[in-house]
Amino acid sequence: MYSKSIQTICSGLLSDVEDQEAKGILNDNIKDYSGKSLDSKNYESKIPENSEFPFVSLKEPRVQNNLKRLDTLEFKQLIHIEHQPNGGASVIHAYSNELSHLSPVEMKRFAEEFVDLVFSENENSAAFYVMGIVHGAATYLPDFLDYFSFNFPNSPVKMEILGKKDIETTTMSNFHAQVKRTYSHGTYRAGPMRQISLVGAVDEEVGDYFPEFLDMLEDSPFLKCTLPWGTLSSLKLESRKDSDDGPIMWVRPGEQMIPVADMPKSPFKRKRTTNEIKNLQYLPRTSEPREMLFEDRTR
Structure with missing residues (x-):
């Protein structure tokens, strides 16, 4: 019942009377980080109007944090991040036509920066990104099956x-x-x-x-x-x-x-x-x- 009241407050579906009753429940149960109970005055002063309780909101600002991490990169303008709406995963993309103007030395630095970003993890050792794709990076390679069948046919x-x-x-x-x-x-x-x-x-x-x-x-x-x-x-x-x-x-x-x-x-x-015997049975x-x-x- 307690969690249901919180959810209903967030959705704004309570009437005025029910709203006051639910706020009373919150005042009795919500505690600040020091362990002391919060009255209505302290509650209004300590928590901004637009803020959300940790247990109320299930949404984390992952997109904003990930974008901030790109500010320190040398080649951030060549890196594109895609956020999948279904599972919330993030994928890093780079495109060969945008990398064509880089010198070999710059390409080496970009590759190291790109790979470091792909394998980066947070403080809980969880990956920030599920995949890194460099579009067109393997165009110089031959067809693998053609290559091996021509050079090693008896393998x-x-x-x-x-x-x-x-x-x-x-x-x-x-x-x-x-x-x-x-x-x-x-x-x-x-x-x-x-x-x-x-x-x-x-x-x-x-x-x-x-x-x-x-x-x-x-x-x-x-x-x-x-x-x-x-x-x-x-x-x-x-x-x-x-x-x-x-x-x-x-x-x-x-x-x-x-x-x-x-x-x-x-x-x-x-x-x-x-x-x-099985053959005599009607199948x-x-x-x-x-x-x-x-x-x-x-x-």
Whole structure:
């Protein structure tokens, strides 16, 4: 009842009589930070007219605080913050066309400033931003699948059967051919490729050490900072092969509806089981779905 009265006062829905009664409840229950009860005179003098009680307002001035944090940045005019209205999360954006006039030295300073801002945290070790996006920063990189299928066509990869739990081992060139054969509008009609390590395979891992490709990644000042051996990494690795945190590469077909008739068959033959008693039973006809939703989820 106490909390309901507070909420009703804030919404301005009480009548004059009820308003006075509710204020009496507040005067009896609200205490200042020293632990003393507040009378109506002290209440009016200590609390400004437009202020809000901590337990009344659920809204925090996050936007204002975040914008104030940009005032000390050197390249604040190149950083854009988007606030998602649904969950209240904040995302940092930067655009390559706005960064094109920066010199290499300035670009390095901007990358360090941008990455520091993306990974910044408050006093409770909670991140201020959920994501940092540099639009167009990877345009210099080739298509990864084309690159590996051309330069390492016989490299083994593990590929899932679309809609099945089976996994088959194939080559990079064969997987590339299956993707190109059915690719359309960002999706393809074949199974996903499991992750491969780009810094060398250990134990049952799949992959190899690709120094030329890693050099291309390091050409980006943003990746130069954030790779496991980057300038902002807490690890001091003697070699990129010593990394246990990747980078890795995988391929997903994209979320799509797939007709059941187009579902590929498993290449593995399963043992047939017969049950004569079950076959004698009358089994009602069931309607099978005509299509299946393939969710784009990594596991």
